[in-house]
Amino acid sequence: MSDRILITGGAGFVGSHLAVRLVQEGYRVRVLDNLTEQVHGQAGWPGYLPDSVERIQGDIRNFNQVKEALHGVDAVFHFAAAVGVGQSMYQIDHYTDVNNRGTAVLLEVLIKQPVKKLVVASSMSVYGEGCYLDGEGNMYSPAERSSEMLRARQWELHHEQQELHPVPTPESKTPSPSSVYALSKYDQERLSLMIGAAYNIPTTALRFFNIYGPYQSLSNPYTGVLAIFSSRFLNGKAPVIFEDGRQRRDFVSVHDISQACLLTLESNKADGEVFNIGSGENYSINEIAAKVAEALACENLSPLVTGECRVGDIRHCFADIEKAKTLLDYRPRVSLEDGMSELAQWLQDQPADDRVEIMRSELSSRGLSL
């Protein structure tokens, strides 16, 4: 009999892709999800989950529901979380409750019902600012930008009056979470690795970079920038670019995320480890806006560079994926061009509910955008 895998948050963007992939690989898959409205609207279970996937609607903070979900399970992917950096800065109680306490509940149940493998979804956000080289070519990890710097529209980071040059960030960088969301992700990974080690549950934390792909929530105003720009274009509106658009990120296809998850599940070199999972490439937000415009044939809508910024946003962070390549044999396979054309194709049939203005006004009314 093949292994049974539980995916918490398995109706979400990343979890549902993994469910499809695991079924293709012959695993039996169960998902636990609360079908939260901000992500799923009134739609309920996503139609693209294979019929064979067992579905439990429940909350990661509910002991009995988690117990039921873990019954007869061999391995767990823990993806259930509230996701949204900006929103986490005012829904502090909610984010801490779902992400930190939810993980605590899962771990307490796992102590009684252990599994062969636990994989927890962490995030590049735990790093805060990425790694940089200083004027002499030495590695330097700067502190977060101050609000004075942001108010003065001084976007780039400096050390001893010299501008720093961003380089790929390895797992060895000391974490410096700059939002409640980031702190909760760091808490999730530490808690899981700690309890995993104490109770001999092989555990791995994957630090995902900026994930994109089909089924990404378009209605969630706190979703990733690629989905946000796409819904703007599909609504005939120009995307809004924060800062000067030269900030850089690593955009990784959701299919490569599934690949990394599968490799982690099947490898014993991953136990007790933390891995960056990205594409290994980096692009500026201006470049991304141009690529989305091209993919959706919306080049006539020039992006609006507002010069505003979100409190807690980092300037540059992109992945050093050498560790995942070496230990997991992870190889990103989807180029940004191919990934974007897949996204564009899926988007053609999507009702794009553009809620960017809601996010902007929510953040600005709370003083969380400058």
Ligand code: UD1
């Ligand atoms: C954050 C988290 C990441 C999480 C992701 C999606 C950090 C450091 N990282 O990434 O873990 O997976 O959110 O929830 O906290 N931007 C615009 N216009 C927009 C929206 C965004 O210019 O309409 C800019 C942002 O200012 C930022 C960049 O695009 O510079 C990327 O933003 P976003 O997609 O929200 O992701 P991150 O903040 O990088």
